[in-house]
Structure formats: structure tokens, C-alpha cells
Amino acid sequence: MNEMIRSEPGDLDALPDDAFRAHVRAWVQASCPPELRHPPKRLHWSETKPWYMALAKQGWLAPGWPREHGGLGLSPAKQIIFIEEIERHGAPRTNDMGVTMIGPLLIRYGTDAQRERFLPRILAGEDIWCQGYSEPNAGSDLASLRTEAVLEGDHYVVNGSKIWTTLADDANWIFLLVRTDRAAKKQDGISFLLAPMDSPGIIVRPIVTLDRHDEFCEVFFDNVHVPAGNLVGEPNKGWSMAKALLGFERIFLGSPKQSTYALAKLAQVAEHMGVADDPVFADRFTRLRMDLDDLKALYETQVAKLRRGEELGPDVSMLKVWQSELYQRIAETAFEIAGEEGVMLNPIGGNRALNPAAAFIQSRVVSIYGGSNEIQRNIIAKNVLGLPG
Amino acid sequence: MTAPDAMGVADDRADGIRLLRDSAAAIVPRGGPLGRIRALRDTEAGFDRAVLGEMGAFGWLGLRVADEAGGVGLGMAELCALAEEMGHGLAPEPLVAVAAIAAPLVPEEDVIAGVRVLLPAWAERPHTLDPAGTTMAAIDGATLRVTGRKIAIPMAAGADGFLVTAREGDALSVVIVENGAPGVTLTVEATVDGGHMGTLTLEAARCVRVAEDAGPRIARLLDEAAVATAAELVGVMDRAFALTLDYLGTRQQFGKPIGSFQVLQHRAADLKIQIELSRAAVGHAAAVCDASAPAAQRSAAVSLAKARASDAAMLVTRQAIHLHGGIGYTDEADIGLFLRRAMVLAASCGTAAAHRRRYAAAAPPLDLDA
Ligand SMILES: Cc1cc2nc3c(=O)[nH]c(=O)nc-3n(C[C@H](O)[C@H](O)[C@H](O)COP(=O)(O)OP(=O)(O)OC[C@H]3O[C@@H](n4cnc5c(N)ncnc54)[C@H](O)[C@@H]3O)c2cc1C
Numbered sequence: 207m208n209e210m211i212r213s214e215p216g217d218l219d220a221l222p223d224d225a226f227r228a229h230v231r232a233w234v235q236a237s238c239p240p241e242l243r244h245p246p247k248r249l250h251w252s253e254t255k256p257w258y259m260a261l262a263k264q265g266w267l268a269p270g271w272p273r274e275h276g277g278l279g280l281s282p283a284k285q286i287i288f289i290e291e292i293e294r295h296g297a298p299r300t301n302d303m304g305v306t307m308i309g310p311l312l313i314r315y316g317t318d319a320q321r322e323r324f325l326p327r328i329l330a331g332e333d334i335w336c337q338g339y340s341e342p343n344a345g346s347d348l349a350s351l352r353t354e355a356v357l358e359g360d361h362y363v364v365n366g367s368k369i370w371t372t373l374a375d376d377a378n379w380i381f382l383l384v385r386t387d388r389a390a391k392k393q394d395g396i397s398f399l400l401a402p403m404d405s406p407g408i409i410v411r412p413i414v415t416l417d418r419h420d421e422f423c424e425v426f427f428d429n430v431h432v433p434a435g436n437l438v439g440e441p442n443k444g445w446s447m448a449k450a451l452l453g454f455e456r457i458f459l460g461s462p463k464q465s466t467y468a469l470a471k472l473a474q475v476a477e478h479m480g481v482a483d484d485p486v487f488a489d490r491f492t493r494l495r496m497d498l499d500d501l502k503a504l505y506e507t508q509v510a511k512l513r514r515g516e517e518l519g520p521d522v523s524m525l526k527v528w529q530s531e532l533y534q535r536i537a538e539t540a541f542e543i544a545g546e547e548g549v550m551l552n553p554i555g556g557n558r559a560l561n562p563a564a565a566f567i568q569s570r571v572v573s574i575y576g577g578s579n580e581i582q583r584n585i586i587a588k589n590v591l592g593l594p595g
Numbered sequence: 596m597t598a599p600d601a602m603g604v605a606d607d608r609a610d611g612i613r614l615l616r617d618s619a620a621a622i623v624p625r626g627g628p629l630g631r632i633r634a635l636r637d638t639e640a641g642f643d644r645a646v647l648g649e650m651g652a653f654g655w656l657g658l659r660v661a662d663e664a665g666g667v668g669l670g671m672a673e674l675c676a677l678a679e680e681m682g683h684g685l686a687p688e689p690l691v692a693v694a695a696i697a698a699p700l701v702p703e704e705d706v707i708a709g710v711r712v713l714l715p716a717w718a719e720r721p722h723t724l725d726p727a728g729t730t731m732a733a734i735d736g737a738t739l740r741v742t743g744r745k746i747a748i749p750m751a752a753g754a755d756g757f758l759v760t761a762r763e764g765d766a767l768s769v770v771i772v773e774n775g776a777p778g779v780t781l782t783v784e785a786t787v788d789g790g791h792m793g794t795l796t797l798e799a800a801r802c803v804r805v806a807e808d809a810g811p812r813i814a815r816l817l818d819e820a821a822v823a824t825a826a827e828l829v830g831v832m833d834r835a836f837a838l839t840l841d842y843l844g845t846r847q848q849f850g851k852p853i854g855s856f857q858v859l860q861h862r863a864a865d866l867k868i869q870i871e872l873s874r875a876a877v878g879h880a881a882a883v884c885d886a887s888a889p890a891a892q893r894s895a896a897v898s899l900a901k902a903r904a905s906d907a908a909m910l911v912t913r914q915a916i917h918l919h920g921g922i923g924y925t926d927e928a929d930i931g932l933f934l935r936r937a938m939v940l941a942a943s944c945g946t947a948a949a950h951r952r953r954y955a956a957a958a959p960p961l962d963l964d965a
Contacts, residue, residue: 345920347848370921414926416916416934479721538909541938545721545946546747546792549939551785563787563938570916570934571924578920580858 219280226284230291233264244296244467246564248421251301251334251376258300262331268305275313275321276329283513293463301376304328304335306458307451308381311398315439315447324400336377336403338368338425339448345370346581348383349392349445353427355384355399357434362386362399364407364430370575374423375412378403387442398444400436407431417567452577457509457518459576460525462502468536468569469498474559475540479547490539497532504528520589523582530572530579537562537569604672604882611669612676619677622649623684626837629929632685636789640753642687644712651709656693657702659819664702671819671881675826679877682830685936687790689714689750691827691944695820700758700769700805713771714754716745716795717817722949724821724898726813732761732770732802740778740799741770749943751793752783758805759797760813767810770802777801788935814890818897821944822880825897825904828940829873832904832911835933836866839915846920859918866914869907876900894957898950905941905950912937 218226237260242253251258261267269288271277280288309328312321327333344351353366364384374380380401387395403410407430412420439447472491473482481487508522540562541548547562554560573579587593604612620627635642650656658674660666674694681690689712697713698706705711719728730743741761748757756773772779778800783791806812843854843863853859880900883893912934916923919930941947 340921343847345848347850350848350850416924416926416931418926538913542946542948545948546718546942547721549786549788549792549942551787566938567787567934570913573917574920574924578917580856583858 218278219284223283223287227287227291230288231295233266234291234295234297237261237264238295238297242298245298246558246561247417247419247568248372249298249300250373254298254300255331257298259331261300262329267329268309271305271309271313271325275309275325282515286509286512289461293461296467301334301336301373303337303372303377303381304333304379307337308335308379308400311381311438311447311451314450315398319435320400320438333379334373334377335379335381336371336374336425338371338374338380338382340370341367342369342424346578349396351383351385351396353382353384354388355382355386355397355432357386360434362432362434362437364399364401364427364432366427368425368427370413370422371425372422374403374410374425375420380408380425381438383444383448386444390442393445395442396444396448397441398438398447399432400438401427401430401432405430405432416570417564455576456522456526457505457512459572460501460505460508460522460529462498462505462529464572465498465501465529465533465536468533468540468565469494471559471562471565472536472540472543474557475544475548475554475562478554478557478560479543479545481543487543494532494536494539497528497535501525501528501532520585523577523585523590526576527579527582527586533572534569537566541566608672612673615669615673616676616680618653619680619684621653622646623680623686625680625683626834627684629685629932632687632932633789635687637785638789641750641790642689642753644709644753646686647688647690647693647709647712649709650688650690651707655690656698656709657707658694658698660698660702660707665704665707666698666702671822671884672878674819674823675877675881678823678826679830679833682827682936682940683834685831685834685932687750687788689753691820691823692749695823696816697758699816701771711756712754713756713758714748714751715760715817715820716748716751716757716793717760717813718747719743719745721747722946724817724945724949724953726760726817727762727767727810730759730761730797732759732763732768732804735799739770739802739804741772741797741802742799743797745795745797746792747942748793748795749786749939750790751781751795752791754793757795759795759802761802763804763807766808767813768804769806769809769813770804772797772800772802786939788932788939790939811890815884815893817944818893819884821901821950822877822884822897824940824944825873825877825880825900828904828908828937829870829877831933831937831940832870832873832908835912835915835930835937836863836870838930838933839863839866839918842919853918862914862918866911869903869910873900873904873907876903891957891959895954895959898945898954898957901945902947902950902954905947908937909941 239256242257268277269280269285273279312324341351355362355364380403382399383396384399385395386397407428409426411424413422415421476482505525544562547554549563654667655677657666658669662668678691692714696715717726732739732741754774756771759770759772761768761770778798780796781793783793785791844852846853877900880896883896915930916934922928923930
């Protein structure tokens with residue numbers, strides 16, 4: 207399996223950083239379909255599949271996975287360069303939950319049988335995963351989740367519902383946090399379970415987002431039978447396993463990429479509106495730009511930790527707060543300067559870069575997902591600052 | 596809730612305003628469902644002419660037209676109260692444009708009845724409050740013709756004609772052009788709230804003059820439309836806030852209503868302050884208009900109200916989305932409709948930036964003793 211999808215010759219990790227960066231850059235430029243660059247919204251599998259498969263063919267889908275599992279086994283420093291180059295190019299986010307979440311989880315906590323079964327299928331683009339954590343009544347307070355899995359012989363029977371499941375309608379597998387012990391303290395009764403989306407009893411309802419796009423879904427479970435062998439790790443240990451994966455999400459959400467691109471678009475809107483040289487605008491723009499430069503510096507301190515092979519601490523939450531709110535301020539500024547032109551549904555003059563209204567509406571989401579900004583501030587207050595309560 | 600219009604308004608007048616607000620419930624029931632508003636999104640006209648006709652039948656469109664001329668002869672306090680109710684219910688009908696501008700300029704029975712829809716077309720570029728651009732009207736033989744380009748005309752596709760501000764010599768006139776007549780080209784672009792804005796291109800289009808040498812009068816009517824739009828924004832933010840308060844009180848996380856978290860309580864308190872600042876500014880501006888104050892004083896008061904209401908409505912509706920969490924980022928939750936309408940109204944009748952600029956020019960010198 208791995209031979210088939212691996213065409214990258216030589217030992218990339220042995221290349222000097224600059225040569226590695228140039229190599230990745232050239233390949234990404236040649237391989238990412240241009241029409242997919244900087245998408246204005248989250249794209250579906252039908253759109254991103256060519257890019258996913260290009261990465262898969264090259265053997266570059268999972269730069270961080272160990273080589274024995276089909277990854278590139280890159281050092282943290284190289285992984286960062288790799289991600290930077292993908293982001294710099296504006297390559298779209300793919301249906302990457304398999305690569306970024308369930309894969310690493312199985313590598314760390316799964317059985318050999320689970321790894322052999324699932325990892326190659328992720329690398330080949332045969333299995334598309336979605337993340338079933340949040341529930342209608344368990345969002346910020348995720349540990350209060352109530353979707354229940356009851357062991358009956360050799361399978362679990364799952365009942366309940368998940369919501370805000372990104373691209374669930376593209377997925378053929380879902381990884382779930384489920385309650386397996388109602389009596390235990392809430393974090394202690396949660397297990398990690400893998401279910402095929404075509405299981406009888408699963409119903410997916412797409413939800414239209416605020417920007418009138420279909421991006422997430424509600425997933426209902428009505429007596430869904432899941433083989434007991436699809437439980438990852440030990441029963442009732444799902445919470446700590448899931449938490450161990452969150453560091454990735456927080457640094458990803460703190461990446462300066464989103465604000466960098468938004469700032470470039472703001473400059474274009476300003477140019478179009480004829481205010482680029484207006485001193486009032488110039489001051490606002492410069493402030494945002496300096497805020498972005500500081501974000502990059504702060505981000506670099508976290509990245510340096512990764513490079514040294516250290517674990518990220520709770521202070522990574524600062525990145526998510528600053529980046530998301532900076533991004534929102536940039537989007538608000540573009541909306542404001544566009545004035546009467548900034549309320550149009552479609553891009554100004556058909557130029558995809560000039561769509562301040564849509565960008566503004568989409569920017570509303572970043573303070574909500576990935577742990578809302580209030581939750582991030584709670585983490586900073588309690589776990590970084592040690593404040594009481 | 597106390598009637599906020601009571602500010603600076605005599606008791607009997609406050610009673611009248613209360614009755615007017617109650618009567619608004621016939622079309623926009625307080626806290627009523629928004630199915631009608633959703634159904635009108637992305638339709639060609641963007642609003643329901645039959646509902647505009649009902650508004651006419653209630654006398655709302657002729658509210659600012661004198662009794663003798665077939666109207667109701669009420670003031671800006673009344674129009675603002677009504678506009679706020681429309682904002683509450685997100686009614687897309689161009690009540691403000693017709694009642695504040697079209698009917699006073701053309702106080703004819705079919706206009707006041709909402710049967711013939713005339714919409715003002717005055718702006719020629721973004722971020723302006725200036726109705727005098729480069730559009731010109733001139734006599735050609737026996738006919739008056741107008742040439743120019745007007746932008747940002749809300750709900751233009753639903754209009755029968757446009758009230759175009761145009762230079763005639765050194766003075767500013769208002770002329771009517773018919774939608775679809777030769778030389779009149781309307782293009783429309785969808786706006787985020789499901790409505791649209793039109794751009795009107797006029798090439799020697801036949802027109803009828805309804806006001807000449809009317810610069811000061813046009814400025815007053817545009818000011819009045821701007822205050823009424825600010826009042827509409829107060830309605831939008833007030834209802835968005837009410838929905839959010841309700842959510843803060845009922846949504847449970849960590850075993851308690853999220854409204855019990857102090858950070859969210861403070862956030863809500865801050866939003867409440869913005870809403871009341873806006874309401875007070877609108878009440879003041881309406882009173883200044885009703886007192887027929889000098890133009891500079893009126894402009895300053897109006898710009899204060901529109902700038903405040905635009906910014907506050909954006910802040911309140913943005914936060915309303917955030918405080919709803921995931922459900923706030925869906926189209927099925929009504930809260931998003933308020934953000935989208937606030938965006939469009941904030942850019943109508945002058946953006947906050949344009950109003951701040953004018954305020955700086957029109958406000959009297961800072962008087963520390965006052
Ligand atoms: C676009 C998008 C994609 C998503 N994708 C996925 C996915 O693929 N899989 C998945 O499982 N989930 C997903 N989510 C869900 C996301 O993780 C939740 O929306 C998030 O955790 C917030 O939960 P909630 O929506 O229930 O809001 P709530 O928790 O109800 O929060 C409502 C408001 O209360 C505030 N609040 C809550 N608790 C506190 C507190 N203690 N102190 C102060 N304020 C508080 C919040 O900050 C928020 O403003 C997605 C969400 C979005 C918007």
C-alpha cells in the first residue's frame with residue numbers, strides 16, 4: 207500500500223531547511239489546482255479531492271506521521287516549513303480530520319489492527335473522517351455530552367446526536383466522543399468510538415451556515431450498532447485522549463495565515479475605494495499590520511517550542527484569541543471602508559478578492575469555534591495565570 | 596418598558612406615539628415570526644407591494660405630509676417610532692424612503708397610498724451625504740431631460756420611478772424619472788440581507804421636475820430619512836439584543852445559564868449602554884428636526900444619531916451572533932437576519948464615516964461651560 211502512494215524519493219529530512227522549503231514550494235505551486243487557492247469558504251470533498259489526492263500520490267499527506275505508518279516522519283522544524291509553504295500558497299483546507307486528528311490518535315492509542323485497518327485508507331483518500339464531539343447541549347461544556355454508547359455483547363448501541371459536525375456529509379467515517387458510564391464524574395465516563403457513516407440508524411442533516419453555505423451538519427444516532435472493536439484506547443478514557451489532540455488545533459487556529467491574507471485583501475479594498483493613501487485609513491491599516499507582525503512574533507515563540515520538540519502549554523490559547531480577534535478587526539475594517547459597496551452579496555465588480563461583506567460575515571465564526579474566545583480566556587486566567595475560581 | 600419617545604415629547608403626543616407603535620403590530624407584530632421576511636429574501640422586488648399598500652392605508656406613508664395635502668401631518672418623533680417598529684420586525688418595505696422623502700416631495704394620492712412607488716436616488720459615490728454630484732437636468736426643446744448616474748438605491752427594482760437629485764444651472768432640483776423609460780437604465784446588485792441596491796444610469800432621460808432650487812429642502816429631507824433609518828437600526832439592535840438576552844437566560848452550559856457568567860453579563864451591560872446611547876441620540880435628533888432647528892444644528896444632531904446607531908447596531912448584532920455560539924452561525928437561527936439587515940441599514944442614508952465627517956464640520960465649537 208505504502209509503496210503505491212509514495213513517490214517522494216530520498217530523505218527529505220536530510221535536506222537543509224532552505225533546500226527543503228524550495229522543494230516544497232515548487233511542488234505545491236505545480237500541484238495545487240490554481241482555482242482552489244484562497245477559497246472564500248470551506249470547500250467540499252468534491253472540490254478538494256484533486257488536491258488531497260495529489261498530496262496522497264506524492265506521499266505528502268501526512269508529513270508528521272511516522273514513516274512506518276506511511277507518513278513522512280518529518281522533524282517538527284520541517285513540518286512547520288511544510289505547513290508554512292502550504293499556507294503561503296493559499297492551498298485549501300481539505301477534509302483533513304483523518305490526517306490531523308484520528309490518524310495521530312490511532313498512532314498513539316490505537317491497536318495494531320486499528321492502525322492497519324484505518325491508516326492506509328486515510329492516506330489513500332478512501333476514508334474521509336468527520337469529528338463528532340459537540341452536541342446541541344454540549345458545546346463549550348463538552349464534557350457534559352450525552353450521546354450514549356451501551357455495550358451489548360460484541361457491539362455498542364449508540365443513541366443521541368452530534369451537531370456542528372464539519373463536512374459530515376462528505377465523510378464515510380465519524381469519530382465520536384460517547385458516554386459509556388453515566389455514573390462516573392462527567393469527564394470520566396466518556397469513550398472514543400469510530401463509526402461508519404453508512405451504519406443503519408445514522409441520519410445526517412446539513413445545516414446552512416450564516417454565510418448561507420453548507421459546511422456543517424447535525425448527525426442523529428438511533429440505535430446505531432458499532433462493533434466493540436471500534437473503541438479506541440480503554441473504555442472511559444476518551445476525554446483525556448481527545449484533549450491530547452487539542453494542542454494541534456489551537457496552534458493551527460493561531461496561525462497568522464488567515465489575518466495575513468485578510469490584510470492583503472483589505473489593502474485591495476482600500477485601493478478600490480481610493481482610500482489607500484488617506485491618512486486616517488493609513489493609520490488604521492498600519493495598526494492592523496503591526497498587530498499582525500506581533501502575532502507572527504508570538505506565533506514564532508510557540509513554533510520554536512515545537513521545533514525543540516516541546517509540548518505546547520495552555521499559553522497557546524493567547525494565539526487563538528489574538529489571531530481570531532485581529533482577523534475579525536481586519537474584516538470589520540474592510541466592511542467599513544467599503545461603505546455602500548460593502549453590503550453586496552457578491553464580489554465587487556466580479557473580483558473575488560473584493561468581497562468585504564462575505565468576508566465580514568465569515569469572520570464571525572472564528573471567535574466561536576475551536577474553543578470560544580471566552581473559554582480560551584478562562585484557560586489563560588486559570589491555567590496560565592493561576593487565578594482562583 | 597417605559598416609552599422612550601417620552602423624551603422631550605409632551606404627554607398627549609407620547610400617547611399618540613404609543614398608539615402608533617401599537618398599530619404597527621398589524622404589520623410587524625412585536626416579537627412575531629420572521630417567516631415573511633425570509634420568504635422575501637432574494638425576490639425580485641425584495642419587498643411586498645401589498646404590504647406597502649397596507650402601510651399607506653394606515654396613513655404611515657403620508658405621516659410627514661400635511662393634513663391639507665392629504666397626509667397625516669405628524670412629526671419626526673412619530674416617524675422614528677414607526678421606523679423602530681419596522682426595524683424590530685425587519686420589514687423590508689421602503690417605509691422610510693417613501694414616508695420621509697417621496698411623499699413629502701410628491702404628496703399625491705397614489706404615492707401616499709403606496710400604490711405608486713417612488714424611491715429617492717441621490718448618492719453618486721460611497722461615503723457621501725452630498726446629493727449634488729454631476730447629474731444634470733436641462734431643457735431640451737420643450738422637454739426636461741436628465742443625465743447622470745446614481746448609486747446605492749435600496750430596493751430599486753420594486754420602484755415605479757425615482758426621485759433624482761440633479762443640478763439645474765447653479766441650483767439643485769428633484770426630478771422624477773420612470774423606471775424602464777427610454778434613457779433610464781437600472782442595474783441591481785443583491786445585498787447581504789436578501790434585498791438589493793440599484794444603480795441608475797440616466798442618458799437624456801425625460802423627467803418631470805417636482806422641486807427646484809431645493810438644496811436646503813433636499814438636505815432636510817435626507818436628514819430626516821437618516822434619523823428615521825437610525826431609528827430603524829435601534830429597532831434592529833433592540834430586538835437582536837432581546838433575543839440574545841433571552842438566550843443568555845436559557846442556554847445552559849456548565850450546569851448554569853450562560854448569562855450567569857460575569858464576563859457575559861458585562862458584555863450584555865456594554866451592549867445595553869450602546870443601545871440606549873443610540874436611542875437617546877435618535878430621540879434628540881428627531882426633536883431637533885421637529886423644532887425646525889437651523890440646518891447646521893440639525894445636521895450635527897442627525898449625524899450624531901446615524902453614526903452612533905450604525906456603529907452600535909453593528910456591534911450589538913456581531914456580539915449577538917457570538918453569544919449564540921454555533922447556532923448563531925447558522926442561517927436557520929433568526930439572529931443572523933439582524934446582523935445582515937444592520938449591515939445594509941448602516942450603509943444606507945450615509946455611513947457612520949460620512950456622518951462623522953459631517954458632524955465634525957457642522958458641530959459648534961466645543962464649549963466647556965455648556
Ligand atoms: C463553523 C463551525 C464548525 C464546527 N465544527 C465542528 C466539528 O467538526 N465537530 C465538532 O464536534 N464541533 C464543531 N463545532 C462546534 C464548536 O466546537 C462549538 O460551536 C463550540 O464549542 C461552542 O459551543 P456552542 O456552539 O454550543 O456554544 P455555547 O457553549 O452554548 O456558547 C454560547 C456562548 O456562551 C459563551 N460561554 C460558554 N461558556 C462560557 C463560560 N464558562 N464563560 C464565559 N462564556 C461562556 C461562549 O463563548 C459563547 O459566546 C463547530 C462550530 C462551528 C461554528
